[in-house]
Amino acid sequence: xxxxxxxxxxxxVAIVTVNNPPVNALSAAVRGGILDCMKSAIADPEVKAIVxxxxxxxxxxxxx
Numbered sequence: 348x349x350x351x352x353x354x355x356x357x358x359x360v361a362i363v364t365v366n367n368p369p370v371n372a373l374s375a376a377v378r379g380g381i382l383d384c385m386k387s388a389i390a391d392p393e394v395k396a397i398v399x400x401x402x403x404x405x406x407x408x409x410x411x
Contacts, residue, residue, distance in 0.1 A: 352380025354387055359395040361388035366402040 351367040351374075363384040365371050381399070388397045 349376055349380040349383070351376050352384055354384040356388075356391070356394065359393055361391065361394045361397045363388070363397065363399045364402060365400070368403055371401045371403070 351365065353364045353366070355362045355364070361384075363381060365377055365381070367374060367377050371377070385397065388394050
């Protein structure tokens with residue numbers, strides 16, 4: 348979890364949201380944030396599902 352990736356829980360669903368405008372590029376901060384959020388969600392025995400979503404543009408993009 349960091350400034351560009353947020354973890355929320357709604358009931359038994361963990362929601363990992365990426366907000367890295369303008370195109371949600373897969374920067375090191377985003378990748379690290381996703382990893383941290385996934386580890387936290389997996390470690391929570393109440394979580395039964397994990398959703399990965401993006402704010403604004405609906406895709407993740409990796410620059411080459």
